[in-house]
Amino acid sequence: MSKMTKLALALLTATALTGAAHAQDKAQDKKVKIGLIYTLSGPSALLGEQSRDAFLLAAEKLGNKFGGLDAEIIIQDDEQKPDIGVSKAQQLVERDQVDFVVGPIFSNVLNAIVKPVTASGAFLISTNAGTSNLAGKDCNANLFVTSYQNDQMHEVSGKYAETQGYKRVVLIAPNYQAGKDALAGFKHSYKGEAAQELYVPLGQLDFSAELAQIAADAPDAVYAFLPGGMGVNFVKQYRQAGLEATPFLSAFTVDETTLPAQQDAALGFMAGSNWAPDLDTPEARAFTTAYEAKYKRVPATYAVQAYDAAMLIDAALKKTGGNLEDKDALRQAMKTAEFTSPRGQFALGDNHFPIQDFYLTKVVKRADGQFATSYVETIFDDYKDNYASECKM
Numbered sequence: 001m002s003k004m005t006k007l008a009l010a011l012l013t014a015t016a017l018t019g020a021a022h023a024q025d026k027a028q029d030k031k032v033k034i035g036l037i038y039t040l041s042g043p044s045a046l047l048g049e050q051s052r053d054a055f056l057l058a059a060e061k062l063g064n065k066f067g068g069l070d071a072e073i074i075i076q077d078d079e080q081k082p083d084i085g086v087s088k089a090q091q092l093v094e095r096d097q098v099d100f101v102v103g104p105i106f107s108n109v110l111n112a113i114v115k116p117v118t119a120s121g122a123f124l125i126s127t128n129a130g131t132s133n134l135a136g137k138d139c140n141a142n143l144f145v146t147s148y149q150n151d152q153m154h155e156v157s158g159k160y161a162e163t164q165g166y167k168r169v170v171l172i173a174p175n176y177q178a179g180k181d182a183l184a185g186f187k188h189s190y191k192g193e194a195a196q197e198l199y200v201p202l203g204q205l206d207f208s209a210e211l212a213q214i215a216a217d218a219p220d221a222v223y224a225f226l227p228g229g230m231g232v233n234f235v236k237q238y239r240q241a242g243l244e245a246t247p248f249l250s251a252f253t254v255d256e257t258t259l260p261a262q263q264d265a266a267l268g269f270m271a272g273s274n275w276a277p278d279l280d281t282p283e284a285r286a287f288t289t290a291y292e293a294k295y296k297r298v299p300a301t302y303a304v305q306a307y308d309a310a311m312l313i314d315a316a317l318k319k320t321g322g323n324l325e326d327k328d329a330l331r332q333a334m335k336t337a338e339f340t341s342p343r344g345q346f347a348l349g350d351n352h353f354p355i356q357d358f359y360l361t362k363v364v365k366r367a368d369g370q371f372a373t374s375y376v377e378t379i380f381d382d383y384k385d386n387y388a389s390e391c392k393m
Contacts (some may be wrong), residue, residue, distance in 0.1 A: 010359055031070040032317065032324060035092035037085065037103040037113070043203065043229035046257045047105045047302050048077070051127055053295050054303035057103060058310030063289070066310070067317020069324075078104050082112035099324050101123060102309050105302065107131045107150065107178040118142035121327065122125035123334065124356035125313070127306040131177050132184075135353050138392030144334055144352045146312060147305040148387035150178050151185025156272025156358045156379045157223055157249040158190035160301035166220035166247070168195040172210060172234075173225040175199035182225035182251065188386065194218045200226075203235045211241045221247040231235040232261045239265045254363050259371035266363045266371065274354075275301045275343045275363045276375040287342035298372045304342050311339040345382060351391035355384045 008257035038048030038053060054073060064071050071256035074096050078085035085327045090096045093116065101117045102125045104110055110129035117124040118140050123147040126134075126145045134140065134150040144283060161169055171186060171194050183197055195217050198210050214222060222243070231253035238248065248254075256277065259266055277288045277298050288308060290297040320329050335348055347355045356378040361373035 020157045020173055030322065030324075031072055032066050032100070032313070032322075033074070033096060033098040034066075034313065035075060035089075035096060035098040035101045036075045037078050037088055037092065037101060039080040039105045041079055044080055044105065046228065047128070047228055047300075048103075049299050050257060050302040051103065051105065051306035054291060054299060054305075054307040055127075055310050057291060057294060058126055058307045058314075062310070062314055062329035063224070065315045065322070067322050069317060069322045076100065078106075078109050078113075079246075080106055080109070082108050085109040085113050086116060089117050093117055093122045094249045096121050096370070098122055100313055102127060102306065104129060107181070108176055110134070111177065114140060114143055115259055125309045127309045128302055129172060130353060130385075131176065132181050132387050135385050136352050137389030137392075139351045139391035141331060141352075141393050143350065145354065146309045146313065147301075147354070148356070148358075149358075149387060151188060151273065152358060152380075152383060152385055153227060153251040153272050154185030154223075155189040156360060157184040157251065158188060159379050160270070160272070160360055161186075161221055161223070161249060162190050162192065164221075164247075166192055168193045168217075168219045169221045169223055169249075170196045170198065170214050170217055170219045171196075171223045172198040172200065174202040174204070174227075174230065176202050179225060183223075186223050192220075198232075203230065205236050207234050211237055211243065214246075215241060215243060219246065221249055224248070224250045224253045226250075227252040228257065231255075231258045234257050235262045235269065236265045249377075252301075255373055256298040257302065259363065259373075260297070262373055264365075267365065269363050270376070271361050271363075271373055272358060272379065273301055273373065274358050275304045276359055277372050278374050279342070279359075280343060280375075281342070281344065282343075283340050283342045283348075298370055308339070308341050308343070308346065311341070312337050313318050315339045350386075350393070351388045353385050353388065355382055357381050358383055371379075 040048045076088035107129040132151045173182045254266040254269045316333040319333035361375040365375040
């Protein structure tokens with residue numbers, strides 16, 4: 001072999017080895033980029049903070065590796081405004097080129113961001129909002145939901161009111177999509193009379209007129225979906241109006257985000273949920289203990305649903321061996337991902353919405369002085385939403 005030939009072979013070998021090393025370095029440098037978009041300012045900031053904190057808690061538990069990939073997590077505040085949400089979501093998928101967008105809290109923001117996020121090729125994981133249209137006719141192959149379909153939490157109280165024999169119930173909710181889904185959900189499992197359906201502006205804090213109507217109507221029970229500061233004020237004013245003898249049913253109105261402000265005013269009030277901090281499972285106990293130790297507050301539904309979104313991403317990427325490029329494989333891996341949720345049974349249906357258990361809870365004061373919701377009974381077991389049959393994917 002000539003000296004020139006030997007030199008050429010040596011160069012080729014060196015080039016191949018360098019290329020292989022470069023490819024290996026590139027594989028080692030590969031990371032997953034995750035954008036969190038939550039309401040982190042204004043009266044409803046605590047809802048978004050619970051979600052953000054729980055996702056970061058999960059990331060910490062995983063060593064900031066999802067499916068073996070190092071993670072870069074970028075956090076945005078949608079300010080509870082759909083237009084701001086769209087702008088922030090576009091930044092995440094266009095400028096930051098995230099693989100996953102996780103959030104938001106409110107349904108009007110979700111409906112605004114779902115198209116720009118999923119059209120980019122990124123996956124959107126909603127950890128709270130779950131509107132009926134997205135569970136049904138407008139379902140989206142790149143949208144996954146780790147919370148519920150909006151109606152379902154409210155169906156819990158509807159079913160309970162039915163079994164208790166309440167004949168007339170006053171319903172109250174904010175006048176936006178989630179509020180409409182809430183009352184539709186209650187009525188789906190309640191066959192009695194809706195004495196009144198009161199829709200109020202989102203963000204309303206003075207309920208004197210509505211409470212006067214309720215007092216005049218003298219219903220068998222009241223059902224309220226009033227999240228955040230709305231729920232804080234409504235519960236306090238409900239007590240002040242002397243209505244505590246009328247059974248109080250709800251969702252997102254008395255929970256771990258509102259109870260620190262409501263305290264004794266909420267004691268004994270009932271709620272429908274997919275979570276209670278005192279669920280008697282090892283996973284629930286471990287999650288609640290870790291969350292309280294790190295953040296010094298009791299985890300709400302918003303927290304556990306975001307925690308599960310992190311576990312969903314991790315489980316899916318483990319299935320694909322960390323492959324982010326094969327979207328079809330990743331999508332299938334997310335649909336069939338297996339992990340143990342702190343809330344109990346959890347699986348994803350054909351519309352990418354959860355099939356899970358739902359509970360009746362009651363507000364209690366714990367031995368440590370903190371207020372929390374407490375498990376009473378399981379109302380629905382392995383419950384699939386009512387819109388899944390409309391989804392054609």
